[in-house]
Amino acid sequence: MKKHVVVVLDNIRSTFNVGSVLRTSDGAGVDKLYLCGITPTPDHPKIKKTALGAEDYVKWEHNKNIIEVINKLRKEKYTIVSVEQSDKAVDYKDFEYPNKVAFVFGNEISGVSNYVMEDSDYIVDVEMHGKKNSLNVATTVGIILYK
Numbered sequence: 001m002k003k004h005v006v007v008v009l010d011n012i013r014s015t016f017n018v019g020s021v022l023r024t025s026d027g028a029g030v031d032k033l034y035l036c037g038i039t040p041t042p043d044h045p046k047i048k049k050t051a052l053g054a055e056d057y058v059k060w061e062h063n064k065n066i067i068e069v070i071n072k073l074r075k076e077k078y079t080i081v082s083v084e085q086s087d088k089a090v091d092y093k094d095f096e097y098p099n100k101v102a103f104v105f106g107n108e109i110s111g112v113s114n115y116v117m118e119d120s121d122y123i124v125d126v127e128m129h130g131k132k133n134s135l136n137v138a139t140t141v142g143i144i145l146y147k
């Protein structure tokens with residue numbers, strides 16, 4: 001059965017990260033990208049440099065209010081999965097991915113907002129084996145979408 005996957009970006013600051021997420025979302029067959037809060041949109045010239053045209057193929061919309069997006073997706077029967085480090089997180093390799101899933105990724109410094117984490121159905125994380133605490137957000141998007 002085809003999976004329906006949407007990606008929600010919570011206050012991503014970097015145009016390069018958004019461009020990279022657009023390109024990976026196109027490759028992985030994401031249905032739609034929701035750019036929330038301060039996340040820049042594909043009309044920004046710097047995004048085109050990293051998206052390399054993918055911005056023309058991936059459906060997207062911007063909404064300042066991420067909770068409105070989460071509520072709408074929940075009504076459409078999406079399971080809301082925050083991708084973030086947390087005591088409550090399940091390892092991404094062990095998680096049973098639902099057929100209709102919305103993945104939320106967070107800001108480069110502050111991560112996924114606390115109120116979004118609390119409103120999520122599940123939290124998944126990627127194990128870290130080195131000295132740094134976290135991965136780049138666009139890299140994390142690639143790991144999760146291809147799993």
Ligand SMILES: C[S@@+](CC[C@H](N)C(=O)[O-])C[C@H]1O[C@@H](n2cnc3c(N)ncnc32)[C@H](O)[C@@H]1O
Pocket residue numbers: 083084085104105106107108109110111112124125126127128133134135136137138140
């Ligand atoms: C650089 S991280 C945010 C900062 C991070 N919370 C920290 O304390 O270093 C940006 C985003 O990338 C994703 N991310 C990065 N590393 C991750 C990991 N190991 N597991 C799950 N998500 C991760 C999350 O969506 C996170 O909100």
